[in-house]
Amino acid sequence: MIWDKEKIKSILPQREPFLFIDEVIEIESNQKVIARKHIDPDEFFFNGHFPGNPVMPGVLLIEAMAQTSILVYYLCKPEIANAHPTYYLGKVKSEFLTPVLPNDDIIIEARNIKITDTAGVVNTIARVDGKTAAKAEFVFGIKKNE
Numbered sequence: 756m757i758w759d760k761e762k763i764k765s766i767l768p769q770r771e772p773f774l775f776i777d778e779v780i781e782i783e784s785n786q787k788v789i790a791r792k793h794i795d796p797d798e799f800f801f802n803g804h805f806p807g808n809p810v811m812p813g814v815l816l817i818e819a820m821a822q823t824s825i826l827v828y829y830l831c832k833p834e835i836a837n838a839h840p841t842y843y844l845g846k847v848k849s850e851f852l853t854p855v856l857p858n859d860d861i862i863i864e865a866r867n868i869k870i871t872d873t874a875g876v877v878n879t880i881a882r883v884d885g886k887t888a889a890k891a892e893f894v895f896g897i898k899k900n901e
Contacts, residue, residue, distance in 0.1 A: 774822070835872060
């Protein structure tokens with residue numbers, strides 16, 4: 756483990772139960788972050804999605820990948836990220852290939868495509884047991900705190 760949950764919480768604005776990154780397991784300069792999230796069978800969303808056939812909602816998988824993308828932004832622009840800006844999701848292009856189930860460990864890889872002071876483009880892949888569960892490209896904006 757490179758970053759634990761406390762380090763991640765020092766960067767991300769999200770908090771439980773909406774924090775979907777448990778740890779960062781690899782960093783490659785300012786180009787790539789690999790994070791992990793264990794999907795506990797008692798996660799709040801399984802009560803309604805779906806009773807008797809629990810599946811992690813795709814929108815929450817997107818959220819986990821978006822949170823990993825913010826960690827890539829932090830590597831590139833720590834002086835801005837440390838001031839806790841507001842992140843705006845502009846565009847998501849995604850594919851869902853296999854469901855994420857209770858007790859799965861999601862490994863999320865986020866790669867820097869282009870990062871500026873006020874925006875980012877990041878490609879992500881979420882894998883479970885080496886199989887691609889989802890892919891997404893994020894375009895997001897950053898509003899610095901005044």
